[in-house]
Amino acid sequence: MSAIAALAPWFHNLHLPSGEQTAPQHPLGDFPLVKWRQIEPFIAPDLTGQRVLDIGCNAGFYSFELARRGANVTAIDIDAHYLKQAHWAAAQFGLSERIQFQQASVYDLAESADRFDIVWFLGVLYHLRHPLLALDILHEITARQMVLQTLTMPGDVVVTPPSGIGLDQRNELTRHGWPCMAFIERELAGDPTNWWAPNHACVEAMVRSAGFRVTVRPGHEIYICEPDPAEPEVMRGLREAELQAVARGATSRAAAAMRSGEMR
Numbered sequence: 231m232s233a234i235a236a237l238a239p240w241f242h243n244l245h246l247p248s249g250e251q252t253a254p255q256h257p258l259g260d261f262p263l264v265k266w267r268q269i270e271p272f273i274a275p276d277l278t279g280q281r282v283l284d285i286g287c288n289a290g291f292y293s294f295e296l297a298r299r300g301a302n303v304t305a306i307d308i309d310a311h312y313l314k315q316a317h318w319a320a321a322q323f324g325l326s327e328r329i330q331f332q333q334a335s336v337y338d339l340a341e342s343a344d345r346f347d348i349v350w351f352l353g354v355l356y357h358l359r360h361p362l363l364a365l366d367i368l369h370e371i372t373a374r375q376m377v378l379q380t381l382t383m384p385g386d387v388v389v390t391p392p393s394g395i396g397l398d399q400r401n402e403l404t405r406h407g408w409p410c411m412a413f414i415e416r417e418l419a420g421d422p423t424n425w426w427a428p429n430h431a432c433v434e435a436m437v438r439s440a441g442f443r444v445t446v447r448p449g450h451e452i453y454i455c456e457p458d459p460a461e462p463e464v465m466r467g468l469r470e471a472e473l474q475a476v477a478r479g480a481t482s483r484a485a486a487a488m489r490s491g492e493m494r
């Protein structure tokens with residue numbers, strides 16, 4: 231059996247140096263090359279010395295492109311199967327030295343002291359039960375740019391939320407274009423981890439609320455963002471209070487786990 235077949239199933243169609251492809255029959259076309267073509271004009275061609283974090287790296291397509299531009303890439307995924315593909319493919323491309331793969335969740339980054347010039351966050355947000363928490367965590371570790379791609383629900387209309395609405399004005403929330411996110415309790419496209427489908431207004435609002443501003447939309451469902459230095463202090467305060475509570479919880483759970491290990 232070939233290595234490609236032994237490592238199947240593949241979500242990324244990688245064009246290997248051998249001329250073979252890992253998923254040539256991908257239902258989304260030549261994926262994710264088609265998405266990369268939309269994004270790459272907005273990424274600096276020379277990333278030498280820059281630190282890039284690829285979250286949900288899968289088989290590593292984007293990590294390879296960014297490493298080829300000179301970046302030092304940290305690539306994380308929760309799924310050991312995809313990481314195995316990524317390790318193997320990195321060796322095929324001769325890029326193993328430039329990319330550090332780790333099995334980790336986006337939530338683990340809450341405990342990270344690292345900061346990254348570019349945070350790559352494609353195809354993961356809607357798989358999370360706590361998408362805003364993830365964006366809040368990413369704001370703390372993004373130095374320059376965050377590239378976000380998410381499944382959305384149809385519609386590009388945007389109602390800019392007023393600074394406040396009264397209890398008796400809640401019909402405003404049903405207006406077409408109000409930021410909203412559909413919760414998918416039962417699976418979408420056969421995947422039970424597709425939890426959320428935000429509308430475009432909601433993606434922008436969540437990103438703002440996490441302390442970013444959208445600088446460009448290279449394509450449908452793709453948002454390039456940067457930390458917003460003009461974020462109102464009150465928003466930052468609200469966000470940080472929750473993040474600190476999450477970090478305190480993680481620390482006390484880790485301490486409790488250590489204590490119970492010591493007692494065994």
Ligand SMILES: C[S@@+](CC[C@H](N)C(=O)[O-])C[C@H]1O[C@@H](n2cnc3c(N)ncnc32)[C@H](O)[C@@H]1O
Nearest residue numbers: 262286288307308309312335336352353354357
């Ligand atoms: C739809 S794929 C997107 C892959 C790649 N980022 C892309 O855009 O082509 C989702 C990936 O995110 C990973 N993933 C899901 N939940 C995650 C989490 N909490 N933290 C890190 N990775 C996660 C999955 O294992 C999978 O590889």
